[in-house]
Amino acid sequence: MKKSDLLPGTLDMLILKTLTRGAQHGYGVALSIKRLSDDVLTVEEGSLYPALQRLLLQGWVKAEWKMTETNRRARFYKLTAAGKKQLGVEVSQFEQMIDAIGRVLAEQS
Amino acid sequence: MKKSDLLPGTLDMLILKTLTRGAQHGYGVALSIKRLSDDVLTVEEGSLYPALQRLLLQGWVKAEWKMTETNRRARFYKLTAAGKKQLGVEVSQFEQMIDAIGRVLAEQS
DNA sequence: TTCCTATCCATAGATAGTCTATATATAGCC
């Protein structure tokens, strides 16, 4: 009965999108998504870090250890050219699906 | 790399919605979703029947064996009052999520 | 008559993507 904190299958897209505004560390990405969505979408650590590993593995992001403004070590993720392209693909597929679902839901009962 | 035929987490909602137009058998539900979505959404048998079992178990649909117009035995699923209510809940949660994702995607990069 | 296709139900097993829970570490504040 438990509902997911986000719509499955959309996390990679949300992360990639967040990174278009510049490199960020994982924790920052999670905060950004939470804030931009007005607290509707929450990314748990157990979802976030595996997702970042996936993105690294596909070459859609690059990672680099740096210090944050708060003087902590953190791993900053940066969107690659391939990642930018992938984001476009995912967004357009997502929109196509949403439109299709909208058509089904719009039917008169 | 393989993309899902539908957005995970939306199947139950789509089935319930389809049944608001009257009782249907599983195969008919799958065809309806495919047709209404202009072939964008495809429900595989391996997703459909487990989903119908779930819905039965929750009491959101009832099942009854009948004959189709094509003279075959088929199991017709009918939305219950609880199912109708559940559909409302799922649709509103879904729309909330879509809006939230939209806000994230709308951000200037 | 026989074969083929579309219609119909259903399950097993693999896979993917979440979540929960936990572990570790540190900066800065009280």
Place this chain on the structure above:
DNA sequence: GGCTATATATAGACTATCTATGGATAGGAA
């Protein structure tokens, strides 16, 4: 010194999907 927020990461469970089957039958084609 302890607490909170910041930060990374993994193990294990769980859910929901897909792939791949298997079986049955009606009706039309060959």
